[in-house]
Amino acid sequence: MSADGRYYFRFNLYHRILHGMVIVSFLGLALTGLPLKFSHTGWGSWLSHALGGPFTTGYLHRLFAVVTFLYLGLHLGYVVRLVLKRRPGIFWGPDSMVPQPHDLVQFYQHVRYFLGLGPRPRFGRWAYWEKFDYWAVFWGISIIGGSGLLLWFPTFFAHYLYLPGWIFNIAIIVHSDEALLAVGFIFTIHFFNGHLRPEKFPMDPVIFTGRVSEEEWRHEHPAEYERLVREGRLAEVAADPPPLWMRNFSRVVGFSSLAIGIILVWLIIATALR
Amino acid sequence: MPQGLTRVLGGIVVLGGLLVGAAIVSAADAPTADECLACHAERGLKREKREPGRPDALFVDHAALKASAHGGLECVACHSTATAPHERLPRVRCTDCHDTVPAVLAEGAHGNRRAKARAAAPTCTSCHGTHDVRPVAAITIDICATCHVPQVSQYRKSIHGKSRGRGDSEAATCRSCHGAAHGVLAKSDSRAPTYHLNLPRTCATCHADPELAKRHNIAVGAVYQLYMDSIHGRAVSRSGLLVAANCSDCHGAHDIEPRTEPTSRVFRASVPATCGACHAGVQKDYVQSIHGREAARGNAGAPVCTDCHSAHQIRRTEAAPWQLDVIRECGTCHAESLRTYRDTFHGKVTALGFARVAKCADCHGSHTIQPASDPRSAVSPARIVTTCRQCHPDATRKFTEFQPHADPTNSARFPGLYYSWLFMTLLLVGTFSFFGLHTLLWLPRSFAERLGRRGANPPEES
Structure with a gap:
């Protein structure tokens, strides 16, 4: 990254703190959940014991689950606040996270580009895979969080909601498989899209610094850049270059998280192939 | 040569001559074997007046005597006061020559006073014979059998007895477990090798050896080591519990048989009864359980005590x-x-x-x-x-x-679970296939982008 080039904000501090909570809770949930799912493997057993055994990991798992529900609440609160402030374009338009027809068009164009049949699509603020990641978190929290709560308080649900016991059998399957989906997706697809693909390799610090260089921005999100230039709003997002401490912090946290994720996904794949 | 020394030597010679002369005189008085046999070779020779505890017959089988351990001795070596002819002689005292035996005997069950008072204790001749006195090697189990009838007959049917019968010199005999006959101790004696707390070590003289087990096709090799680590072994060796099972409580003693024999105490079908001899309450529950009822019906798949608890490695069930x-x-x-x-x-x-x-x-x-x-x-x-x-x-x-043993792939028994599992599996396969392909297609293009960018605009940061 160029230290003297121009920088612009992509994520504000609130975005970054919430994504920090996502990283911590997600890695925490993975590290304390996978040893139980893979208790039959050597690494699963080792990891479980290293973290204090299944009862300790169970306690920590619930703690990270609370952090997850917390960031979900903080994010929903953020959206509600934007709605109350009548910020335009939350639910439709180029700044919105809601999937729109141009996302399908860009996906089609992207595939053509993969196959060498067309130019690289000019993505706006949110590319279609970034929207997918955003909505996948809602899906994941509903499915894993819901089944997790059932398994956390089984007698409560059986007694007060009169749920039959076999619901917990389904909850075990759903919780476990959806977690595998989430972990597998984040540690391979999201890591590739966000960090490991050659254009960004080894990592993209934007989620930690919040700042993106002009060159990077124009390459990744040209439509957004051009729109802001057209609307004369470039100055609104102008930023100082990320200070050294912030870049170092990004590297430490980013590489640690990448390493934990890649090791875990490697262990899962190795177990599956065994 | 000084005169004093000559005199002393002379005195010694004279004294020696006198002693030898005396010996010759007495030898001349003692009857020879031929003289004794003049009467005692007669088969019908009997005591005139019966004496309790002594044989009536006075016949001496000279051939047997000559062949015996005492074949080289004269009659008078034992019957030291005999003359020819003679009246009633005192009992022969074996201990005159075998003078270390009485002390050993007095310690053991065959010789101590309490044992003698309780039962007819054997005398020297009961085991060793009289004129046909047997060499030690010839004293076999038959001699023990003269008194210990049931034990020996059980032993003969046991694996030890049968193996001996087949000529297996490693199989245990009476002495292997009970020790040498003179000092033999009752199993109630805490020094006895067969005492409850000592028995495992006694059996271990053979059964701690995995090589021996291999030679004799015994399934469990280091059985002593396993037992000593078990709850039974620890109770016996550490706590000194007389009620904790030792080897013979499960396997029997004289009647010990391999577990393949239907009459063995450790035969599969007999195991519950054998364990139940101590664990009576457990046996009562077990025989009513599905495992116990099936085992009693002869179902070879139904577990008996040892299937879950093992035989020699039995551990604390609370741990x-x-x-x-x-x-x-x-x-x-x-x-x-x-x-x-x-x-x-x-x-x-x-x-x-x-x-x-x-x-x-x-x-x-x-x-x-x-x-x-x-x-x-x-x-x-x-x-x-x-x-x-x-x-x-x-x-x-x-x-x-809740189904604690649910199989999500069984659609007939667990339909809800099956369709949840199917949905999740398809979701995972679908998502990973879609994005896997997406990533694989993107990878070469992304490489090209990076190389292209580098060529057009060299990185400013090293």
Whole structure:
């Protein structure tokens, strides 16, 4: 990254703190959940014991689950606040996270580009895979969080909601498989899209610094850049270059998280192939 | 030569001559064997007046005497006061020559006063004979059998006795376990090799040797080592408990037989009764359980005590290591139940080595185990809520509809679970296929982008 080039904000501090909570809770949930799912493997057993055994990991798992529900609440609160402030374009338009027809068009164009049949699509603020990641978190929290709560308080649900016991059998399957989906997706697809693909390799610090260089921005999100230039709003997002401490912090946290994720996904794949 | 020394030497010569002369005179008085046999070779020779405890017959089989251990001795070596002819002679005292034996005998069951007072203790001649006195090697079990009739007849039918009969010189005889005859101790004597607390070590003189086990096709090699680590072995060796099982409590003593013999105490079908000799309460429960009833019916697949508890490595059942291992033991027969158990939180936590969650016996019971269809079963509809409440105090009947052994791939028995599993599997396969392909297609293009960018605009940061 160029230290003297121009920088612009992509994520504000609130975005970054919430994504920090996502990283911590997600890695925490993975590290304390996978040893139980893979208790039959050597690494699963080792990891479980290293973290204090299944009862300790169970306690920590619930703690990270609370952090997850917390960031979900903080994010929903953020959206509600934007709605109350009548910020335009939350639910439709180029700044919105809601999937729109141009996302399908860009996906089609992207595939053509993969196959060498067309130019690289000019993505706006949110590319279609970034929207997918955003909505996948809602899906994941509903499915894993819901089944997790059932398994956390089984007698409560059986007694007060009169749920039959076999619901917990389904909850075990759903919780476990959806977690595998989430972990597998984040540690391979999201890591590739966000960090490991050659254009960004080894990592993209934007989620930690919040700042993106002009060159990077124009390459990744040209439509957004051009729109802001057209609307004369470039100055609104102008930023100082990320200070050294912030870049170092990004590297430490980013590489640690990448390493934990890649090791875990490697262990899962190795177990599956065994 | 000085005169004084000559005189002393002369005196010694004279004295020596006198002694030799005296000996010759007395030898001349003592009768020779031929003189004795002049009367005692007659087969019908009998004592004129009967004496209790002494034989009537006075016949001496000279050939047998010559062939005996005492063949080189004259008659007078034992009958030292005999003349020819003579009246009644005193008893022969073996201890005049064998003077170390009495002390040993007095210590042992064959010679001490208390034993003598209780039963007819053997005299020297009971075992060794009289004129036909046997060399030690010739004193066989037949001699023991003159008194110990039931023990020897049991022994002859035992694996030790039969092996001896086949010429196996390593098989135990009386002496192997009881020690040498003169000092032999009753098993109530705490010094005896057969005393309850000493017996394991005695058996170990042979059965601690894996090589011996191999030579004799004994299935369990280091049986002594296993036993000494078991709850029984520790109770005997560390706590000195006379009620804890030692080798003979399970295997018998003189009647010991291999477990393949239907008459053996450790034959599969006899194991519950053998263990039940001490664990009577457990046996009572077990015989009513599905395992016990099936075993009694002759079902070879039904477990007896040793299948779950092992034979020589029996451990404390309250401790986690055994409780966790026995889950695998249940799984050797109930493989499907173990597989599905491992899919649940209960099964995963126990797989990690923690016994605080439900294990097989916590729900199904152990010695009282019954099929779920039996109203006595802890997992029967009548009792399941109570059983779950042991750990989940708020459990309701709805809660107990949980399937602790569900197979998500079985659509007939668990349709809801099956379709959930199918949906999740398709979701995973679909998502990963879609994005996997997306990534693989993107990768070369992204490489090209980076190389292109580098060529057009060299990086400013090193």
